[in-house]
Amino acid sequence: MKDFNALQNLWDEQKTAALPDSASILFNAKKTQHALNNKIKKQVAVLLFVVVVMLILVNVIPFKKATTFIGMGIMIVSVLLFSAMRLVQIIRLHKIDLTQNPRQLLIKLEAYHVFQNTINTQYTFIYYILMNVAFALYFIEVLNPIQPFFRGVIIIVYLAWMLFAYLYLGKKHKKKEHAKTQSIIDAIKAIEQQYEI
Template sequence: MKDFDALKDIWHSQLAAPRLSYEDILKGIRKSKASFANKLLVETIGMFFAIVLFALIWLDSSSMMWTTHLSLLIFLVCCLYYLFVQVRDYRSISNSEHLLKEPEEYISYLKDYRRKRYALNTRKYTVYSIFIGIAFGLYFVEIYFSSPLWHTIAGIVAIALWFIICWYLMKTYIRREQERLTGMIEKLERLEKQFSTEHN
């Protein structure tokens, strides 16, 4: 019986979670946060250049059908919305450093942030994609009337392929982003649990 108890004690000691270093966890959280903020910044800069490109195309083209003007307006509004969201999220994650002093508050902030990002990348992205699709459809009205039929068909096929690729990449993007945020939350929760057991 003593051997069995000793074996049970060894087994439980091996299953015990390793102690976490507060400094290591915070260093990892800060690194993940900085990496995430940098990714948002790069996406924001990319969207800014897309807005400038659409504006230049719109200003440079003198003769356009009303459908083309409407399509470029939809493109610009969609890009401006995306730019606004990315800037807001970048500022939010960058300015959350002070919350690290309060782990419970930071965990709550990250959970809320993860939920909002998931909603943005799923429901809001679907609406965004529908408007982009409408803009492309309106743009191809002019292509249909001013170019050979094969240009229109090739363009529609290319856009359809682009949407399929974006859908696939978006699924991967959502999974990685959620994993990164979940990893940050889990590390903080383990640290908080460790502190609560130490003080009891």
Template sequence: MQEFDHIQSLWQSHSVEVKISSEEMLVQAKKEVNGVRTRSLLNILGMLLSFTAIAALLVFFPFNSWTTLAGLGVIIVSIAVYTIILYLDYRIIARNDFTEHPNAFLSNLKIYQLNKFNLYNRLYWIYAIALSFGFILYFYEMLDNMEVWIQISIVAFTIFWMFLCATILRKAYMKREKERIDLLIEKFERISEQFKEQ
């Protein structure tokens, strides 16, 4: 047993330093940065599609109640504001070329990470409350024309979906995004250190 402990202590004390050139690390970082940028663009595109679909609903369908129009208006404004925030965050990481200015990109990446944290913690709840309020106003006229069991089903599904998005899906997305950005920040810090050594 003492031999095993001795071997284990030798193994733990032995550290292998893996040196990756800054060029190789930049190639890896480029793939990850492009992935972050692509996901950000896809989020913006999804929000724009939602905005367009709801605006089309507002324009092309006649509604009798002012509550329906107000509800759709609240939803459209919420989506527009959230889309603008997503676009401003996207511009932070798309602003400069990280291969030419890794230190500037690193500081922008840290700002982007902080903005994402604020977006999915504080601002998300404002967005969710505004959407919920908009749906309540929208459903006021829509549900009045339906049978009771359909009304209950739609309201229950909407509450379930909002709860699912606000808890499980949001937290899973935040965790994945934080891990990706943390890894990217770590790589750019190592790249910056390697440039200092050269």
């Protein structure tokens, strides 16, 4: 009997593992989803503002060479296409109902995550290439009247900025977006595990 009482005391002393509160997990997941959507909306708004500025520049500055207009056209089309992709991303994320069955939700979130990764890698790479080709065409006329030394400095600064933006800022942005989406997926997995217990 003494062993039984010791065993019972040991049992009583152990703390039961608290199950995660699905309401708070869901709240945090919705908050992250909303924050991610808002961030992408702000980026799209900035990109569309840039398109307006480019259209104003084309109409205000008397460019003479066709390469400048082609370059500006490529820039405008590239920004519009990239903005459209980001808008599709917003719509796809917004359509995901975080209150549905966790297994179905995980399938949708995983599909969105793959789409997000495609935008942040392949489409962003294509966007950078098109923008650099466009700037090269634009620079033919714009940098022509500048002395060769300063032209070289401008090109070096431009290339350094683009490499920094793509290799550092772009990867940092991709990691942040990936982490936010992954936190939503992890939250839904925690809720699914709670149902399985």
